[in-house]
Amino acid sequence: MSGxxxxxxxxxxxxxxxxxxxxxRIHSGAMGYIFRVTGPDAGFPMIMKVPRVGPxxxxxxxxxxxxxxxxxxxLSGPHVPRFVSSGSLAQKPYLVxxxxxxxxxxxxxxxxxxxxxxxxxxxxxxxxxxxxLHLQDAIHLxxxxxxxxxxxxGTVVLIDFGLAYHAHFPDLLAEEQxxxxxxxxxxxxxxxxxxxSDPRSDIFSLGALLYELATGELPFGVPSTLAGLRDRLxxxxxxxxxxxxxxxxxxxxxxxxxxxxxxxxxxQSAAHVAFDLRNPDQVVLTERxxxxxxxxxxxxxxRWWRARGGRLALHAPKPQRREAPxxxxxVDTMHPDDERQPALQRATFQILSLSAEFRLICxxxxxxxxxxxxxxxxxxxxxxxxxxxxxxxHWVEPLHxxxxxxxxxxxxxxxxxxxxxxFARRNHVDLIVLGAPHPEQVRLAWWRSxxxxxxxxxxxxxxxxxxxxxxxx
Amino acid sequence: MIIALLSDIHGNLEALEACxxxxxxxxxxxxxxxxxxxxxxxDPQRVVDIVAGYAARGAVAVKGNHDEAIAxxxxxxxxxVRAVIDWTREVLSTDAKGFLAxxxxxxxxxxxxxVHASAASPERWDYIDSPSAAQRSxxxxxxxxxxxxxxxxxxxxxxxxxxxxIVFKPMHGRSIPIGKHRRWLALVGSVGQPRDSNPAAxxxxxxxxxxxxxxxxxxxxxxxxxxKIRNAGLPQAIAYRVEKxx
Numbered sequence: 001m002s003g004x005x006x007x008x009x010x011x012x013x014x015x016x017x018x019x020x021x022x023x024x025r026i027h028s029g030a031m032g033y034i035f036r037v038t039g040p041d042a043g044f045p046m047i048m049k050v051p052r053v054g055p056x057x058x059x060x061x062x063x064x065x066x067x068x069x070x071x072x073x074x075l076s077g078p079h080v081p082r083f084v085s086s087g088s089l090a091q092k093p094y095l096v097x098x099x100x101x102x103x104x105x106x107x108x109x110x111x112x113x114x115x116x117x118x119x120x121x122x123x124x125x126x127x128x129x130x131x132x133l134h135l136q137d138a139i140h141l142x143x144x145x146x147x148x149x150x151x152x153x154g155t156v157v158l159i160d161f162g163l164a165y166h167a168h169f170p171d172l173l174a175e176e177q178x179x180x181x182x183x184x185x186x187x188x189x190x191x192x193x194x195x196x197s198d199p200r201s202d203i204f205s206l207g208a209l210l211y212e213l214a215t216g217e218l219p220f221g222v223p224s225t226l227a228g229l230r231d232r233l234x235x236x237x238x239x240x241x242x243x244x245x246x247x248x249x250x251x252x253x254x255x256x257x258x259x260x261x262x263x264x265x266x267x268q269s270a271a272h273v274a275f276d277l278r279n280p281d282q283v284v285l286t287e288r289x290x291x292x293x294x295x296x297x298x299x300x301x302x303r304w305w306r307a308r309g310g311r312l313a314l315h316a317p318k319p320q321r322r323e324a325p326x327x328x329x330x331v332d333t334m335h336p337d338d339e340r341q342p343a344l345q346r347a348t349f350q351i352l353s354l355s356a357e358f359r360l361i362c363x364x365x366x367x368x369x370x371x372x373x374x375x376x377x378x379x380x381x382x383x384x385x386x387x388x389x390x391x392x393x394h395w396v397e398p399l400h401x402x403x404x405x406x407x408x409x410x411x412x413x414x415x416x417x418x419x420x421x422x423f424a425r426r427n428h429v430d431l432i433v434l435g436a437p438h439p440e441q442v443r444l445a446w447w448r449s450x451x452x453x454x455x456x457x458x459x460x461x462x463x464x465x466x467x468x469x470x471x472x473x
Numbered sequence: 474m475i476i477a478l479l480s481d482i483h484g485n486l487e488a489l490e491a492c493x494x495x496x497x498x499x500x501x502x503x504x505x506x507x508x509x510x511x512x513x514x515x516d517p518q519r520v521v522d523i524v525a526g527y528a529a530r531g532a533v534a535v536k537g538n539h540d541e542a543i544a545x546x547x548x549x550x551x552x553x554v555r556a557v558i559d560w561t562r563e564v565l566s567t568d569a570k571g572f573l574a575x576x577x578x579x580x581x582x583x584x585x586x587x588v589h590a591s592a593a594s595p596e597r598w599d600y601i602d603s604p605s606a607a608q609r610s611x612x613x614x615x616x617x618x619x620x621x622x623x624x625x626x627x628x629x630x631x632x633x634x635x636x637x638x639i640v641f642k643p644m645h646g647r648s649i650p651i652g653k654h655r656r657w658l659a660l661v662g663s664v665g666q667p668r669d670s671n672p673a674a675x676x677x678x679x680x681x682x683x684x685x686x687x688x689x690x691x692x693x694x695x696x697x698x699x700x701k702i703r704n705a706g707l708p709q710a711i712a713y714r715v716e717k718x719x
Binding site: 060063167170174 | 629631633634635639644647650652653654
């Protein structure tokens with residue numbers, strides 16, 4: 001490095017700054033420096049980020065630092081580092097946060113591509129993190145292998161919010177396209193055109209990361225020119241299966257759907273990506289899954305022409321928050337003729353009609369059979385399992401839903417309420433729909449406690465359906 | 474210290490009382506009135522009395538174009554607005570008119586500048602309706618914080634990475650850090666006559682210690698306020714605006 005900027009002096013190892021003892025410098029980049037620090041006992045390891053400031057610096061580091069200092073304190077949960085403290089921007093800019101112990105996706109990739117199972121596992125954890133961020137009205141906008149840390153328990157933590165967007169705050173990076181567009185191999189087409197407020201941009205980057213995890217290669221290479229960057233407005237990537245024949249068709253479907261140039265053709269929610277990565281058998285395969293080559297020259301020319309005049313198409317209206325809900329309906333396939341079933345169907349239909357981009361998950365919990373020996377959700381070979389899948393399909397048929405909006409699950413468990421709660425939480429369900437206990441049916445005692453227990457303990461909203469009481473005189 | 478920023482009350486007593494109650498309940502310790510106490514609404518006298526009372530206890534109160542028009546009707550006002558100004562002049566006491574005339578156009582205090590329209594030329598009543606208009610006002614105010622009204626929308630301006638002012642539409646009740654290392658221009662919205670199809674009164678609070686601003690929308694009995702305008706014989710269109718928030 002040529003000439004240490006003045007900012008570094010204050011941060012020499014061993015120095016104290018506002019109660020933090022500066023430790024080893026672990027990173028030095030274009031935007032700034034990162035030091036390990038110790039200090040007021042936070043109960044977890046900490047780092048201090050310091051932007052590059054001073055004469056000769058571009059100011060990019062400072063604006064990213066300011067953006068991160070604005071956004072990080074407003075975020076919470078297990079998928080972001082905890083904010084500790086920040087210094088006055090005018091006098092001594094620094095940001096102290098939790099240090100996330102784990103392996104970055106970059107480090108993971110150094111060992112070559114991951115197996116499809118591992119790609120799905122890590123990818124789902126990454127999608128969980130992105131979804132939780134989006135639920136907080138924030139968009140990362142710079143998802144890349146360096147910025148996703150896999151902890152030892154498999155949780156993914158997103159780091160570096162220097163280019164992020166938060167709907168509650170002014171976007172200091174608005175209109176900034178020189179550096180704020182993110183990292184070239186991973187950014188979405190609309191980011192290249194200057195859009196910074198569409199959460200689906202993160203879905204595109206998620207697709208690029210999945211592509212790299214599965215194949216070890218980048219979907220669009222490493223473009224170094226603006227023209228090269230803009231290729232992704234119309235050029236489709238080499239299908240992952242062509243690069244790595246071991247990639248299953250369903251995984252290619254998921255990856256290419258994330259990488260659609262037009263945001264409205266992608267998954268509309270990271271929760272849907274996580275769901276598909278965890279439920280490969282429920283992924284509906286389209287022509288994306290079977291693509292064995294890039295589009296031919298004529299088709300590419302057509303797309304290029306469309307992209308050229310079609311800036312507007314890429315700026316399609318973004319979905320309102322939570323407009324792509326995951327709705328889970330608990331169907332009691334043990335009692336298919338119960339009089340509550342039509343009421344549950346009606347309620348489900350009404351709820352679905354309020355949203356165009358929903359995903360409906362039909363779940364039935366049946367008692368764990370002796371053959372399965374207490375196995376969880378796994379598809380046991382028992383006839384009972386298939387029988388209940390058939391009943392679920394029959395239940396949902398009258399709603400006439402496209403297959404891609406729907407998935408069916410039979411879970412064997414001794415505790416239906418716990419099975420439902422766990423399944424709902426793991427799959428980012430936004431609304432649980434289930435029947436109220438029937439006042440007169442004592443034989444449904446097994447089911448009776450479920451509605452109240454689920455209502456009391458769910459992480460999301462619960463819609464309890466009741467058959468209207470007949471108040472006959 | 475939390476300062477409540479109230480602008481464009483426009484003679485709407487119900488809206489003013491609702492905002493003052495909300496501000497007091499949420500910890501406001503100081504008050505700044507950013508002009509246009511009168512015009513449009515049916516309770517100019519009561520509104521001026523209340524604001525004059527706060528001003529006597531140290532509140533900031535700057536003049537708006539409607540307040541100025543009480544002394545001399547300007548040519549640019551249209552007929553229905555003129556009708557209200559003429560009516561307001563009739564019903565206001567001499568003391569109230571004296572108070573309106575005595576308000577300064579602009580007040581600077583510490584890092585803050587309070588002005589009804591643009592700090593660049595307060596007497597011209599220019600609207601802050603573009604990034605360049607915002608830039609001119611901020612340049613002239615020479616303060617970290619410029620608080621204004623006149624434009625009835627709630628907006629927050631600051632300088633973005635590209636060097637131009639960027640505009641942000643705040644969400645109700647969300648606290649926004651606005652550090653004094655950069656310059657901010659906040660348009661606090663209108664207490665008495667919001668125009669974004671939401672009839673709820675608009676105002677903001679600035680926390681000087683935390684360097685944070687919060688924009689609020691406060692529901693109040695806007696139908697009663699609209700009815701009073703009709704009962705006073707003022708133009709129908711003005712009652713309609715208050716009723717619908719347009």
